[in-house]
Amino acid sequence: MSKENTPNTQERCPECGSALAFKSGKRGPFLACTAYPDCHYTKALHHGDGHVVKALGVACPACHQGELVLRQGRFGMFIGCDQFPQCTHIEKPDEPDHTTLTCPACHKGELVERTSRYGKRFFACDQYPKCHFAVNAQPIAGTCEQCGFALLVERKKGGKTVHQCADKPCSAIQGESAAESESED
Incomplete structure (x- = not known):
């Protein structure tokens, strides 16, 4: 086993049972099976939906259950529903x-x-x-x-x-x- 595939977590691969190791890719950190290339299992450590910066205190106009929040996403700040992924409402940014x-x-x-x-x-x-x-x-x-x-x-x-x-x-x-x-x- 190479140094790169050394397990650094207690989690096990759900497909083959081998240990999982932390890796870093262009889309951020993820867990990968140490039995690669025999097993191709990976698990993202973030969901790419953007982390919440601030709650705005306004009800979501789409689902009426959630609240609009300011998020920092991959392409900058945006406003979306806090019930994501059940509600995918996103506010259009201001016109330039x-x-x-x-x-x-x-x-x-x-x-x-x-x-x-x-x-x-x-x-x-x-x-x-x-x-x-x-x-x-x-x-x-x-x-x-x-x-x-x-x-x-x-x-x-x-x-x-x-x-x-x-x-x-x-x-x-x-x-x-x-x-x-x-x-x-």
């Missing part, structure tokens, strides 16, 4: 805030404000998954003086707010050549 800026990559969609699963704010094209354009800083209407890209972003640099090209290969700070020529005089 639309900007009036057209996506510079596909020229069809608009940039919308979104929140990552870690709570970070970013702006992405509303035509996703057809268009994958996204920026982490506040987008500003304008054209890059250096490369002509049709979007700028607002960043803090050296205690000042500067406008920078949203095209990652360029990333030129706008008005920098004018500021350098003033400082030389």
